[in-house]
Amino acid sequence: MIGGRNGWIAWPVGILCLGVVGGLVWLAAPGVPGAVQFVSDMLRTGSAQAAGGSATPQPIESIGTAADDDCRSLYPDGLWAALTWQSRTVLNQSQKPPATSAEAVRDALAPEVLMTCAWRNDDGGTVTTTLSRVDAAAATIAGEAFSSSGFSCTALPGSVVRCTKTAGDTVEDDVVAGGMWLSTTAEAWHPDGYTDALVQRLWPR
Incomplete structure (x- = not known):
């Protein structure tokens, strides 16, 4: 024992310090899976850049279905990292149809669903995005069709039509271009x- 130190005080203080450290470890534990995923994504991106100069996103035409591809192909690196970094975020991949409230528009576009990426955060909030193939001329009718269902539509450069609708805490964002339909419903x-990040990744300008 170091001279001048009281053992009756040192032991309780040491135990208290161990308790504080243990508490901090317990609080940090939920973030460990997200941290591992984040580091993994960063390493994968860095490796791709080292091998080929800069990572080239997979062209939208070559994105497969939920059966032979995965949601990672749909998202740019920054957005993917931001979503997976969230504590206790769950991703469910499927080929469910677009979750839009404009059911008549969905029926008219007759989408061939490639993949649906449904995210849920720790607070129960959800973001569901579906990428589908549609008729090449769909963009010419999508704006009017969505507008008649209460959406606000805007024509973007490159023959891209984007339509949005907000109802309470639910926001719908639909983008149609080049025979593809990107539909997102966030609650x-x-x-x-x-959506801006997805549009830039799928239809770069």
Whole structure:
């Protein structure tokens, strides 16, 4: 024992310190899976850049279905990292039809669903995105069709039509271009720049 130290005080203080450290470890535990995923994504991106100069996103035409591809192909690196970094975020991949409230438009577009990526965060908020093939001329009728269902539509450069609708805490965002339809429905969770990042990744300008 170091001179001048009281053992009756040192032992309780040491035990208290161990308790504090244990508490911090317990609080940090939920973030470990997200941290592992984040580091894995960063390493994969870094390896791709080292091998080929800069990572080239998979062209939209070559994105497969939920049966032979996965949602990672749909998302740009930054957005993917932001979503997977969230504590206790769950991703469910399927080929369910677009979750849009414009059912008549969905029936008219007759989408061939490639994949649906349904995210749920720790607070119960959800973001569900579906990528589908549609008729090449769909963009010419999508704006009017969505507008008649209460959506606000905008024509973007490159023959891209984007239609949005907000009802309470639910936001729908639909983009149709080049024979593809990207449909997103977000409820109680609205990641910043979500659809903008997907549009830039799928239809770069």
